[in-house]
Amino acid sequence: MMVSRGLSSTERRPSFRSKSFSDGRDFENVPETGCLSIIVLGASGDLAKKKTFPALFNLYRQGFLQPSEVHIFGYARTRISDDELRDRIRGHLIHGNGASSKHSEDVSKFMQLIKYVSGSYDAEEGFRLLDKEISAHEISKNSQEGSSRRLFYLALPPSVYPSVCRMIRNCCMNKSDLGGWTRIVVEKPFGKDLESAEELSTHIGELFDEQQIYRIDHYLGKELVQNLLVLRFANRFFLPLWNRDNIDNIQARIFLLFQYLSLIWQIVFREDFGTEGRGGYFDEYGIIRDIIQNHLLQVLCLVAMEKPVSLKPEHIRDEKVKVLQSVLPIEAEEVVLGQYEGYSDDPTVPDNSNTPTFATVILRIHNERWEGVPFILKAGKALNSSKAEIRVQFKEVPGDIFKCKKQGRNEFVIRLQPSEAMYMKLTKALHVHSSSLPEISKLGLSNAGPFKVKKPGLEMSTIQSELDLSYRQRYHGVTIPEAYERLILDTIRGDQQHFVRRDELKAAWKIFTPLLHRIDEGEMKPLPYKPGSRGPVEADELLAKAGYIQTHGYIWIPPTL
Structure with missing residues (x-):
């Protein structure tokens, strides 16, 4: 003892x-x-x-x-x-x-x-x-x-x-x-496709019970990702809205600057295994294997899953598996791949590399809640910003008497990093004379989150504003733990809720393996795009085709303390 x-x-x-x-x-x-x-x-x-x-x-x-x-x-x-x-x-x-x-x-x-x-x-x-x-x-x-x-x-x-x-x-x-x-x-990475992942799982599974194995995906340790279940199932406000009757599309995306990525790709397994450089490692996997098949797909599960029987880890993971098993095969016309210009200049990358550094993939879930709603997974490196977020875009209001469609739809945005926040783009009319503009600022509405409001003045016109929960401002002085801290502590406690189960891993690879094999065999080619851009213009065209309407003229600014 x-x-x-x-x-x-x-x-x-x-x-x-x-x-x-x-x-x-x-x-x-x-x-x-x-x-x-x-x-x-x-x-x-x-x-x-x-x-x-x-x-x-x-x-x-x-x-x-x-x-x-x-x-x-x-x-x-x-x-x-x-x-x-x-x-x-x-x-x-x-x-x-x-x-x-x-x-x-x-x-x-x-x-x-x-x-x-x-x-x-x-x-x-x-x-x-x-x-x-x-x-x-x-x-x-x-x-x-x-x-x-x-x-x-x-x-x-x-x-x-x-x-x-x-x-x-x-x-x-x-x-x-x-x-x-x-x-x-x-x-991660747990294999490169369904066959290699299953082979790896079989090797480990013959040695250890599933209860002993913790497959870590650090995105499941992020504050806002862990908040998704609470947000969805503890707030009555969302329950009647979270379905195909009200939501037009959902987008989960991770954008990374080139300079930022130069740090990230170094944090791989560079012990004494060889001399492969940062590009050499990435070229072996690509953006889909490295980010979309795991990080973004895990986020999709939490956004789309049904309410679990309880908060026991196995009940939660059961519902995630059901979502993955309901995803339809990916259609080639609903994929846009990109590779930034100069990628192959890295001496560790082959000159004729077909590896995508950018991808937009539309997934469709075949069930009662989400039939017809496109789930847009988008990730890329060497882009014009560095952020990770979920955007839930609602359908237009029927019979819009204010004719504010041109300003964009209602959206609920969950910003995973940096500057963790949740903000809602709503429609609201404020009957305020233009002289009251300073008072609006005092109320925090000038930079508090994108919702449509009446523009201050004598005219009945609308502008963008927001209802905002910014963690840095709301929880002043509270340090948000790093994802690895949470997940290691969960392992010590024996809580597998935020770890990937074997059947979950298998279902995830089953979705992406056919697409990955087509890319590996050269059947699908990435489009070139300039570093520091938004990626290939064809990606924006695909989003528009899927029904996503971009809000123009509005930029969310994290509130200052």
């Missing part, structure tokens, strides 16, 4: 077993058993340094990782010492958290929790040594054998998942079941 740490009620820290709204169970009365070992495989790679270790540090800083019970192990092929790994990580921990003496002290204490083990990914010797180090930590914490908890985070390329998982199974499993567990976190 764990030795009591003698914490008083005033010293109680955030608990791994805190009450979880995801399944309705009260974890407060479930005793913690065994110490916790977090093993980061691929510890010397960019993903671990820039995402995994900073997330662990922030959990430590907030009291979720206690030195009295937690130890962190790095494992990789690179032959370095404990201190050398700590030095590689240190700068990424301080960056973004400030360089105050308090944070520097936290960093120093956190570093003492990290131990490094070097070894191969396909031989038992290194993993036997890793298991020996983990066991020594568990013994030092007086943890009863079999009660310990082991979390393996695979910050590695999927190509080594089978061998690494086999080594973990053979050498590093929790020895018995006395309240402890072994869990595996695997990063």
